[in-house]
Amino acid sequence: MKRWLRLSWRLLLRDGRAGEVSLLLVALIIAVAATSAIGFFTDRMQRTMGQQATELLGADRVIASSQTIPAPWVQRARAEGLLVATTAEFRSVVLAGEAMQLASVKAVDAAYPLRGQLRTAPQPFAEGQVTSGVPAVGEVWLEPRLFGLLELQPGASLELGITALTAARALVYEPDRGGDFYSLAPRLLMSMEDLERSGVLQPGSRVEYRLLLAGDSPSLERYLTWLTPQLSDNQQLITLQRGRPAISRALERSERYLGLASLVAVLLAGVAIAMGARRYSERHFDMSAMLRCMGASQRDLLMISLLQLLWLGLFGSLFGLLLGWGLQEGLVQLLRPLLPGELPGLGIKPVWLGLATGLVTLAGFALPPVVRLRQVPPLRVLRRDLTPMPAQAWLIYGSAILCLMLLMWRYTNSVQLTLAILAGVIMSALALGGLLGLLLRVTVHRLRTRTLSVALRFGLNHLLRNTQVTVGQVLAFGITLMAMAVVVMIRTELVGRWQAELPENTPNVFAVNILTEEVEALEQFLDQRQLARSAVFPMVRGRLTQINGEPARQVVSEEGRGSNALRRELNLTWSVGLPETNRLVSGRWWNEGTEQTTPLVSVEAELARRLGIEVGDRLGFSITGVNLEAEVANLRSVEWESFRPNFYMVFAPGVLEPFASTYMTSFHRPLDNPEVGRELIRAFPSVTVLDLEVVIQQIRGIVDQVSLAVEYVLLFVLCAGFTVFFAAMQASLDERLQEGALMRTLGARSGQIRASHISEFLLLGALAGVVAALGTETISFVLYQEVFDIAFSWHPIYWLALPLLGALLVGGAGWWGTRRVVTRSPLGVLREL
Known part of the structure; x- marks a missing residue:
């Protein structure tokens, strides 16, 4: 074993100095760097967005009950290391002199809130400020409109039950203000100690008790696993999904998108690795034959090849992780003014996932062609035409499919969805392959019947010389374009939908409990002030x-x-x-x-x-x-x-x-017109006015952060896509060098050779664009309906743009990748044969 380790390491170092593993290593590094950068950045962003989203609940989890929260529940939560707070919410009549008003009373303990912060103001309708703590014993905080309904000033006294309390401050914002917005009475916030001595709650009173919980995920999961079986019909667990569906939907869609983008980046990098591994193995036939002549067995060659892949995988994955960390750190610094304060530190999960992704991708896409080296015959040192039999189709495709299943399962967390997507991809590839073969023959045949230059005819003939290889290239380019187009399309739909859901004139004030005789007058009040309603x-x-x-x-x-x-x-x-x-x-x-x-x-x-x-x-x-x-x-x-x-x-x-x-x-109340709320309350005293501007701003901030993450994850996917184009050009470079040398020896000019290459790649790119457009529409239909819950519509622009973009990208990559064909000396190339 030590001998294999030493030899594999020495051979890998030699290949590295000679540049033999450059393409394979670059593809692997880009694969891990792209996925780890996505992993690091999205992990930190998702944890930040999750923390901000929990502020809208006032906690990480909430238990709601119509009965007093049992003391053992609170004790068990504290024993698990969780932060705990309790609240009680009910409706009661509040008295102030001769005035009385039905209020929504909320009693809280000193730990409230666990997430987020209260905002209060010294005067009603003044700008709110972050407030630490809760109302002191003997004091209450009132919603601004309750001051007007009771005709109170801050510092005045009011009665709740048998207790006299002081209206100390105006309550501007509660992080967990939820419930039924359509019938909420104005809020009164008080201390839990005052509730006990007020005598308001009696047996049979309608009240909702809440247990607020906050802490790390493992502790929460352990506690909820213990608690959930004990919940009765009048008790329920409230999560972000139940408590704030608007936020949960945005976060859920963003997580699905980021998972899809990560999967696409890995698959594109995997295709590049497969192409690089094929070229790597073919260039090592001579070395393998020499080792066989020196006594190495097939087992020796197999172990050396596997260990070389392992060394390459570890080095490339570690370097990719380092590069991914640097990319996301640079991105965080670049976006610092737009990000929500300090992001959490790096988690360990993206590190392990990056390493696993790199090794699994390398094994799935590179192992079959590299294992072929053990079959190189010793006689090849004398006869260069002897090459090992290609790997069995089941080994090549089975390895790739197994790798795809593992990766898709990791990024979708659903076996059913993974199998469904994989079956759809295989069936689509087979159908498209047959269609491409027919389309290629018809297209090239029609072009060949026209009067074309020698260079163009040579480029077209090269496409038909090996139809299977050409179809494979078109599929590879088409799938690459399709993957990038799907990610771009879904990003456009998601960001556009989020922005459309919360436009600048989003209603931020609810007016409820409007009497029938007041409807017309209230409509005139809003219309006269040109308020969008x-x-x-x-x-x-x-x-x-x-x-x-x-x-x-x-x-x-x-x-x-x-x-x-x-x-x-x-x-x-x-x-x-x-x-x-x-x-x-x-x-x-x-x-x-x-x-x-x-x-x-x-x-x-x-x-x-x-x-x-x-x-x-x-x-x-x-x-x-x-x-x-x-x-x-x-x-x-x-x-x-x-x-x-x-x-x-x-x-x-x-x-x-x-x-x-x-x-x-x-x-919609403009931010520069705060007087509207007061005027409305004065004109219609019986109408309940709910100002939700603070909630909307918080939701809009979270959506903007989600959109930002989506925007920049797209860049990594595009980088992985361009890696495929580079790898494809390098994979066929040796063959094109030999062909170019022969053609130049026979009198062909450099311009003719370059024109033949460009024409070939332009047609390849256009055909790949057609395949990408068809696949994009099909896959987007499934994703929109089953994953993102978005109404599907056709995208004619993609049918025009993708063939043109494919021709430009593949044509440009082909020109850049094959430029050495006309610059290398024909004699030097022929001597290497």
């Missing part, structure tokens, strides 16, 4: 009680029983047309003016999935003690992140009108 929607409170005549909680799945839609009253509305930012998924919308014999209702698609509701089902509702049954007419997808009025249930006109209702709307 959404439609005004009526709102009725009701509870979903039955599905197809059966109690709803009994017929739904376990996932459905945990839905808030069955735990509380829903906001119900009616509308003639499909609401803005809603999209019909199935069923038909009701027609305006058409009489309905049966009450109809439209259900939000995701809720329908959780509850097992389909078009045609009958839903039973309880509205102010009155039972109502309606038939599901259609299912809608809803953009909850649009910050416009959205509803789970939308009824047809004429169904809910008999019930008492209030109205709601949302509008």
Whole structure:
């Protein structure tokens, strides 16, 4: 073994000095550098975005319960090393002199909040400042509009239950402000100690207790594994996905994109490694034959080759990791003004993944051609035409497919999705290969029938000389272009969609509890001030009680029983047309003016999935003690992140009108016009105004960071793609040098040889562009529908741009890679034969 190690190391050093492993090493380094740079950067960005996103919950995880949080739960959490805080939220009447107002009271302990920070102001509607701590005993913080409703000034006294409290400051922002925005009463924040002596809560009071948890992921997972089986129907675990669907959707899509981009970069680098390994093995036939003549066995050659790959893999992977670290550090410094403060330190996970990716990629794509060296016959030292039999097809493709499966499984974390993608890729490659062979013959044949120069005819003949090789090259170039095009396309769709979801005029103020007689006056108030607003929607409170005549909680799945839609009253509305930012998924919308014999209702698609509701089902509702049954007419997808009025249930006109209702709307308040909120409260005292500008700015900041990560990950993918072009040119360089030397010996001019190469590569690139356009549309359709949940549309521009781009890229790479053919001395090349 020591002998093999020494010899393999000495031979690798010799090859390194001679430049024999340059292409293979460069491809490996770029593969690891690209993936590790993506890994380092995205790992730090994702941890930062995850930390910022948890600020919108006030914690990493939240347990909500209608009963007091059991003391053993708190003790176990602290024993696991977790940070713990408790809150209690309920509605109660607050008194101030002769004035009274229903308020949303929130009592917190001294540890609140675990993530994020409170913002308060000394006066109502003043600019908020970060505040440490919570209200002191005997003090409360009031939402600015509550000061106006109670006609209070800071420092005045108010009554809650049997306790007198001082309204000390104006509450501007809570990191975990959530719940039902459409019916929130103005907030009052108080100490948990004051809650106990206020006497407000009595047996039977409606209150929501929350246990806030924060800590490292392993401790959280251990604790939740212990706690989850103990949760009852009136208790639930709230995560970012449940608590903030707008943020979770952006983060989920970004994680899928970054995983896809990393996979594409690895696969492109793998193709480059395969091409480099083939050239490396062919250039080592003579050395292997010499070793066989000196007594080396096939086992010796195999072990030496494997150890050389191992040395190469370790060195290339370590150097690639170092380069990847440097790239991401440079990127972080370049983007420092745009990044969210200090990023977390480097994690160990990207290091191991980078090493594993480099070794697996090298083994999967380089092992079959290198193993071929052990079959070199000793007689080759006398007869240069003797070459070993090529590796079996099952070994070459099986090794690559196994490598692809491992890599895709690592980046998708789904065996089913991995097998589905792999089957689709193999079937597409076979179908495209056959189509390419036919297309190549037809295209080249038609061009050959025209009057062309000698150089162009020679380039076209070179394409037909070995159809299998040409088809393989077109597929390689086409898949490379396709991979880059898919990544660019999805990046454009995601960033455009995120920016469209939160434009500059996104509604940042909700006006709810609008009385019927105030609707027209409020619309005029907003329109006169030229404030962009959404439609005004009526709102009725009701509870979903039955599905197809059966109690709803009994017929739904376990996932459905945990839905808030069955735990509380829903906001119900009616509308003639499909609401803005809603999209019909199935069923038909009701027609305006058409009489309905049966009450109809439209259900939000995701809720329908959780509850097992389909078009045609009958839903039973309880509205102010009155039972109502309606038939599901259609299912809608809803953009909850649009910050416009959205509803789970939308009824047809004429169904809910008999019930008492209030109205709601949302509008955009310019940042330089804070007086609008105060004017609205003064003009309409009964209207509840919710200012969400702080929440929107935080969400927009997270989305901007996600978009930034997507933008720069794209650069690494493009670098990996260009590596394939370079490797492809180098893989055929020896053959082209020999052909060029013979042609120049026979009288061909350098210009003719260069023209033949350029024409060949231009046609190769154009054909690869056609393949890339077809594959891009097919793969993007699957990814949009199944992975990113984006509506698919055709992209005609890619059918025009990709063939042109392919011709330019492949033609340019071919010109650059084969320039030595016309500069090397023909005599020097022929002497090497």
